[in-house]
Amino acid sequence: MEPPCLPWLRSFDKPCRLLLHALASGSSGTLAAFRMLQRAQLSGGLGQAFPWQTFAAALCAEEPTLEGPEGALAVKPRLLLLPVVCQRNLFSLLLVVQTVVPGGCLGRLLQALEQDSHVDPWVRTLGDLLRQGPRGEGCSPPPTPLSSACQQQLRHLCQKITQNKPERRRKLNWCFSKQPAAAGDVGDSVLRGGKRKKVSEESLELDEEREAKRMLLEEAAFEPPGAQERGDGAEMEEEVPGEPSGDRSTRSPAGGAPESSQEDAAEDRRKISQAELAAEVQSFLQKHGQRLKMLLLQESDHSESSIxxxxxxxxxxxxxxxxxxxxFLQLSTCPEHLLVRFCSWLLALTPDLSYTSAAILAEQLFLRRVLSLTQLPSRHLVAALASFCSKYSQPFCRVLVAAVLQEPGEGTEQTKLVCDLVEECLEPDCVRLVLSQVLEVPLSEKLLPVVQAVLGRQEVLPPELFDLLVLTLCRQAPAFATSLNYAKLVTAVLTMYQSQVTSAHRRSLAAALDQSNAALKKSLQAVLEGAR
Known part of the structure; x- marks a missing residue:
């Protein structure tokens, strides 16, 4: 797929495109590109391995673009459309290898750079150094050498960066060396495999089998120039001693490619993990699935309690x-008498299933069946539900009851089923769990019977749960000004839980009931008076 922001990138020759990939790889992009050139040197003559003329011509070609907040149409050299980090790394690379780059190529790139009056200061300075030539030739004054105090500060900064990270010392050897070499000399010696032979041995793995990943890298690394420039200041401000700059790529414009690379690697790992998981499940089903399916489908002559x-x-x-x-067993759609058989096996299974396994089974066995009910459930379904609830009520409530309570619409059949389970099957702790689940969602006429069924069990409620119930009834009173079910519910609270009703509860309920219609208000006030 073509990258959305730089569609012209695919028109570059493969070596040129790979070099841009390396240059866009973050703070170490210059070194990555340099190593790529070393690989190319092994397959061709010096200065002939990389097509500098083609590369410069492609970057200097003009391309239409939109710039500014108004999106004004402009025509710029492609060089100026590259991310700032890529421009910086490119001119840093040219400064090192300028002795093997044709002079005409450097001149064209520098002329293209001059067409932008707002070019990055770092890139502009590198361009000025290139104009001086490899030995400082030219009319520009030589750069002012660093004072000894400044050099000491830089060394101190680098030592902090490399602290506890010995591998960083190799990348910052200049600050630990007593005799740093000039930039041009370094370029010559490294390219010729002289004093820096170790660098050539650490070549990047830019082989063809990674071409697919590079295409993905393009999309993240080559962001629009505006986005890169916005993040440029933040990159320099956030770079502090004690934190290696290479580890901060996700915070800076330079981090586009490494972050994308990490995401690609994570995606590859996920795909491998998913493939391994699928193979593991397939092996498991081949070993156990068919036998269990035969047992489930065959006519049973033995007791259902024996598994x-x-x-x-x-x-x-x-x-x-x-x-x-x-x-594989099609438990979500199998005939309901088979569901009863399977649940009877679960009831007799020892040891008990884990919570996670029971929750999965509650979802697979019942969720689709219950949510799709349009009439009263069959006796087989009720029997299977009761059997499962008697042993695994906690996961059942977390999965099934929660789904029914949050399901939009009337859901009369589902609500009645939950009420029956609350009244007949659930243990006291699960009854309280159902009440807490109801109070987590806005009350409605659909849910009032569920609360009534919970109160009908007359289980002792924790004080905080009872306070939440009364508070909810008070807050929701205006919505049930004419509701008979609401009036019955308040009456149940005041009568069945009279010992837990405090004077503060009565005052709150009395104030909330002022908006009820005359008949309900009068009867509820009488109940309140009787509860004193």
Missing amino acids: PPELHVLNNCSPSQLEGLCS
Whole structure:
């Protein structure tokens, strides 16, 4: 796919495109590009391995672009459309290898640079150095040498950067060396494989098998120039001693390519992980799935409370394997009498399933069936639900009851089913859990019967949960000014939990009931008076 911001990049020759990739790879882009040129040198003569003429011509070619907040149309050399970090690295590279770059190429690139009056100061300074020539020739005054105090500060800064990171010393050897070499000499010696032979041994792996990844790198590395310039100041301000600049690529414009590379690597790992997981699930199903399916479908002559030994695999399988097994057995759509059989096996299974496994089974076995109910559930479905709830009520409430409470619409059948389970199947702690789940969502006529069913169990409620119930009833009172179910609910609170109702609760309820209609208000006030 063509990169959205620089579609012309694909028109470059492969060597030129690879060099730009290296230059856009962040703060170490100059070194990466230099190593790439060393690889090219091994396959050709000096100065002939890389097509500098073609590279310069492609970068100096003009390209239409939109600039400024108004999006005015302008025509600029492609060089000026590159990210700032790429421009910096390019001219840093040219400064090192200028002895092997044809003079005409350097001149064209410098002329293209002059067409932008707002060029990056770093890039402009590098351009001025290039105009001086490899030995400082030219009319520009030589750069002022650093004072000894400034050199000492730089060394101190580099020592902080490399602290506890010995591998950084190699990249900052200039500050630890007593006799730094000139830029041109360094370029000559390194390219010729002389004093810096070690650099050539650390060549980048830019082989063809990584071409696909480079295409992805283009999209992240070659952002619009405006975005790069906006982040440029932040990059220089955030660069502080004690934190290696190479580790900060995600905060700076230079971080586009490394961050994308990390994302690509993470995506590759995810794909590999998913493939391994799929193979693992497939192997698991081949080993256990068919046998369990035959046992589930065959007519049973033995007691339903005795389980086949093959079912013990549920205690040891992973969540993905369990989901694959449920899908293979088609438990979400199988006949409901088979659902009863499977749940009876679960009831007799020892040891108990883990919470995660039980939650997966609650979702796979019942969620689709319950949410799609348009009439009263069959006796088989109710039996399966009751069987599962009796042993795994916590995961059942977390998965199924929560889904029913949050489902939009009336949901009369689903609400009645939850009420039946609350009244007949759930343990006291799960009854309180259902009440807390109801109070997490806005009250509606659909949910009032569920609260009524919870109160009908007359389980002792924790003080904080009872306070939340009363507070919710008070806050939601205006929405139920004419609701008979709401009036019944308030009456149940005042009568069934009279020992927990405080004077503060009564005052709050009395104030909230002022907006009820006359008949309800009168009866509720009578209940309030009786609860004193």
